[in-house]
Amino acid sequence: MQISRISLDETDVRLLTALQRDAHLTAQELGEALNLSPSQAGRRRQRLEAEGLIAGYAARLDPTKLGLSVQAFVQVRMASNGAETLDSFSRLVRTRKEIISAWTLTGEADYLMRVYCEDLSTLNHLIHQVLLVHPAVARVQSQIVMDQFKPDAPLPV
Template structure:
């Protein structure tokens, strides 16, 4: 993870905020929103991309319309720690499409996984047949999301 902070002026911040709301904006539309020419807006976007501040563009999908009715956060506590153990667990998580994001943590749990599953039975299989069968996993605790009242938001810029 790169830790060097990139300095942004107000126009860069407004450009990033606009792109987080709608990544389909053309250079012309960005220019109009920022009071710049289309070429100036396009060059700013390209600079922010090349500096690694914009890391990609993606569509947001509706999980329920895809049949993913269960969202959960799964805490994983390891029995053993070490470089190879962490690498093996990371490889396992990378193979599982239902795990959409994962973090290492301080505190009692070592990992936090955000997962989407078709139903409770699929979540149960993930926990009992995949995670708990990993040789270094000691404990798994899940919290099922009842309602997400604030959707994933853009980063504050």
């Protein structure tokens, strides 16, 4: 499956860069930053949204202020790869609120998940009473984040 890349001009790139820094920018503020009228800036934003390049807008929350003091990456290796068990595992991952993102991988692990938990006890429960008990899971390995010295960055456009 080949995904067609959307063609962007320099103004589109500057607009996307500005919105990744601050999604609250008004058409007026975007226009000033891009040297466009507010209506031109607004139309460009709407076009990029309609083309699916801007997938949505969200607030970034501070996990520590929400009591989520443990961040970890959890790798899972599957014992079996049957469609039914993989579907079951995917459903399990989607229902767990502490798993904030998940990827399928090549290599040693089949899945990588980013999790936030209140404490180590909660992480331990997730690993031992939720993930390892799934019939398709062979192995779970976790890495606890000690410090995130570079925050999640905008995509390079």
